[in-house]
Amino acid sequence: MGKKVLMKGNEVIAEAAIRAGCTHYFGYPITPQSDIAHYMAKQLPLVGGTFVQAESEVAAINMLYGASGAGARCMTSSSSPGISLKQEGISYMACAELPAVIVNIVRCGPGLGGILPAQGDYFQAVKGGGHGDYKMVVLAPANLQELYELTVEAFNIADKYRTLVMIMGDGNLGQMMEPVQFKDQEDIYKDEKAWATVGTGMKRKHNTITSIYIEPEVLEAHNNKLQKKYALIAEKEVRVEEFNTENADIIVTAYGTVARIVKNVIKLAKKDNINVGLIRPITLWPFPSEAYVKCAEYAKAFLSVELSAGQMVEDVRLAVNGKKPVYFHGRTGGMIPTEKEIYDKIKEILEKLGG
Amino acid sequence: MAVVFDRPHALVDVSMHYCPGCTHGIVHRLVAEVIDELNIEGTTIGVSPVGCAYNNYLYFNCDMQQAAHGRAPAVATGVKRVHPDKVVFTYQGDGDLAAIGTAEIVHAAARGEKITTVFINNAIYGMTSGQMAPTTLVGQVTTTSPYGRKPEIQGYPIRVCEMLSTLTGAAFVERVSVHDIKNIRNAKKAIKKAFQVQQKGYGFSIVEVLSTCPTNWGINPVDAMKWVQDKMIPYYPLGNFKGADLEV
Ligand SMILES: Cc1ncc(C[n+]2csc(CCOP(=O)(O)OP(=O)(O)O)c2C)c(N)n1
Ligand code: SF4
Numbered sequence: 001m002g003k004k005v006l007m008k009g010n011e012v013i014a015e016a017a018i019r020a021g022c023t024h025y026f027g028y029p030i031t032p033q034s035d036i037a038h039y040m041a042k043q044l045p046l047v048g049g050t051f052v053q054a055e056s057e058v059a060a061i062n063m064l065y066g067a068s069g070a071g072a073r074c075m076t077s078s079s080s081p082g083i084s085l086k087q088e089g090i091s092y093m094a095c096a097e098l099p100a101v102i103v104n105i106v107r108c109g110p111g112l113g114g115i116l117p118a119q120g121d122y123f124q125a126v127k128g129g130g131h132g133d134y135k136m137v138v139l140a141p142a143n144l145q146e147l148y149e150l151t152v153e154a155f156n157i158a159d160k161y162r163t164l165v166m167i168m169g170d171g172n173l174g175q176m177m178e179p180v181q182f183k184d185q186e187d188i189y190k191d192e193k194a195w196a197t198v199g200t201g202m203k204r205k206h207n208t209i210t211s212i213y214i215e216p217e218v219l220e221a222h223n224n225k226l227q228k229k230y231a232l233i234a235e236k237e238v239r240v241e242e243f244n245t246e247n248a249d250i251i252v253t254a255y256g257t258v259a260r261i262v263k264n265v266i267k268l269a270k271k272d273n274i275n276v277g278l279i280r281p282i283t284l285w286p287f288p289s290e291a292y293v294k295c296a297e298y299a300k301a302f303l304s305v306e307l308s309a310g311q312m313v314e315d316v317r318l319a320v321n322g323k324k325p326v327y328f329h330g331r332t333g334g335m336i337p338t339e340k341e342i343y344d345k346i347k348e349i350l351e352k353l354g355g
Numbered sequence: 356m357a358v359v360f361d362r363p364h365a366l367v368d369v370s371m372h373y374c375p376g377c378t379h380g381i382v383h384r385l386v387a388e389v390i391d392e393l394n395i396e397g398t399t400i401g402v403s404p405v406g407c408a409y410n411n412y413l414y415f416n417c418d419m420q421q422a423a424h425g426r427a428p429a430v431a432t433g434v435k436r437v438h439p440d441k442v443v444f445t446y447q448g449d450g451d452l453a454a455i456g457t458a459e460i461v462h463a464a465a466r467g468e469k470i471t472t473v474f475i476n477n478a479i480y481g482m483t484s485g486q487m488a489p490t491t492l493v494g495q496v497t498t499t500s501p502y503g504r505k506p507e508i509q510g511y512p513i514r515v516c517e518m519l520s521t522l523t524g525a526a527f528v529e530r531v532s533v534h535d536i537k538n539i540r541n542a543k544k545a546i547k548k549a550f551q552v553q554q555k556g557y558g559f560s561i562v563e564v565l566s567t568c569p570t571n572w573g574i575n576p577v578d579a580m581k582w583v584q585d586k587m588i589p590y591y592p593l594g595n596f597k598g599a600d601l602e603v
Binding site for chain 1: 397426432434437
């Protein structure tokens with residue numbers, strides 16, 4: 001067993017990345033995730049890695065493009081406004097099939113917004129914030145142990161599928177402290193990366209990293225290849241936690257730190273003999289639709305609780321497909337729903353449905 | 356029979372897509388000759404721009420990455436930081452480098468990134484059909500300055516070498532032209548030195564090449580060469596701005 005350490009969420013990400021073999025980090029300061037950069041700036045050089053403070057998020061994501069294309073395990077991190085600036089590079093990297101990890105410690109928007117926790121970047125992350133038909137894996141951890149494990153996993157998924165993986169958290173996750181049990185040794189997916197531009201050594205034809213395909217037939221074929229890969233990821237990489245869903249009358253669904261509040265609500269409801277279940281998507285893309293399909297057989301209704309004006313709820317509705325009513329409760333601007341608030345909403349729905 | 360003229364090994368044996376009389380092709384050849392002479396084809400990674408040279412990854416025999424518009428210096432930074440022992444260059448037009456990518460080139464130079472930039476200044480946006488570039492001369496007619504560039508409306512053209520040479524991280528800065536044989540020779544010398552400056556680890560190096568775009572200038576290739584001589588050089592003086600004395 002490795003060491004157990006009390007750590008801040010942002011530092012857990014940085015430490016996990018280094019353990020996963022991330023050698024290059026590129027970033028630009030923005031609250032509430034700058035501790036990731038601080039940790040990387042301090043620790044990466046000690047393990048032979050490289051930290052670069054870029055002149056902007058645009059530059060950072062393009063440095064990531066270069067480093068990933070050159071075969072490195074690499075990462076960038078930012079928060080909402082900075083992630084918006086990265087969208088150009090994200091689209092290019094998706095097209096060029098460059099593996100890398102992008103962290104978004106989401107703050108509230110739109111605009112410069114505020115620095116408090118939010119989940120308003122869901123659409124941007126899972127529907128493609130950049131242009132064109134692409135997807136990236138989006139992981140939404142709810143506690144720091146999971147944050148550690150998923151960060152390591154993020155690098156493996158990235159290399160395995162030559163895809164971008166985003167870790168989405170909020171300021172709560174980034175700033176809170178919890179004990180984390182580290183492993184002695186991480187399971188690292190190893191890949192030759194024969195496609196990387198590392199110099200031909202005069203031993204092979206030259207490699208090219210590109211996202212431009214001027215010929216329509218060629219571009220469509222490339223797009224089809226990407227879509228096939230996304231289908232494979234959707235088949236293999238769905239992660240979801242179901243909590244008390246068996247025989248639940250109502251299914252609440254929430255991701256990230258909001259799901260922790262919901263778990264307390266479930267305990268409250270139990271005391272009143274109200275059976276509430278939780279579906280917590282861990283992968284926001286691929287979305288765990290199956291879990292909803294299954295629960296729609298017996299639950300009376302669904303309630304999506306989010307720190308947004310209603311984003312994930314659209315995917316819940318797509319999954320439930322009209323079989324049962326889907327309700328929404330959201331707070332924005334950095335406001336967090338209380339247990340009582342969520343519980344009241346549940347009681348209101350059950351009353352409406354007649355018991 | 357002795358071969359007196361041949362294709363550099365670093366250039367792929369395909370025909371290029373550039374317009375007749377365009378000097379992009381000459382500069383490609385010079386870069387390839389330098390790669391051959393320094394024997395670095397196997398250890399070089401190039402970065403293509405967005406502009407007429409967007410697909411020059413097809414033309415260079417070394418490993419290549421294609422970058423988003425203006426981002427080549429950031430991409431090259433990523434490559435170089437992963438492979439500090441390799442040679443990394445960007446090839447960029449004036450829209451790419453001096454407009455949308457201004458931040459990336461300035462900061463790559465400021466960081467003293469050990470990369471080499473070959474900068475094509477043709478005073479116009481070639482690929483997108485002749486719009487005004489940051490380097491378009493005062494009075495020059497383009498599709499977006501149809502009455503000629505007017506300083507009171509569109510400001511003044513940017514002299515990139517002069518600007519970058521103020522940065523400590525920029526080790527080698529030189530402006531050359533390829534409008535005649537003598538200047539082509541000088542241009543090659545400068546490109547070679549820029550690569551050597553990178554190899555020696557002095558810092559960032561850039562060669563600005565005054566180049567032609569007969570298609571969008573709306574003149575024939577011979578007149579285009581003359582236009583470089585008569586119009587461009589007076590505003591963009593040739594010569595070394597920094598690093599001429601560096602030992603390589
Ligand atoms: C983000 C973005 N904006 C605009 C374009 C369109 N675009 C393609 S090439 C180009 C200008 C290229 O001009 P320059 O860099 O001078 O190169 P040249 O074609 O003259 O060699 C523009 C604006 C683009 N591809 N991407
Ligand atoms: S448009 Fe201009 S810069 Fe582009 S290939 Fe033609 S002549 Fe050269």
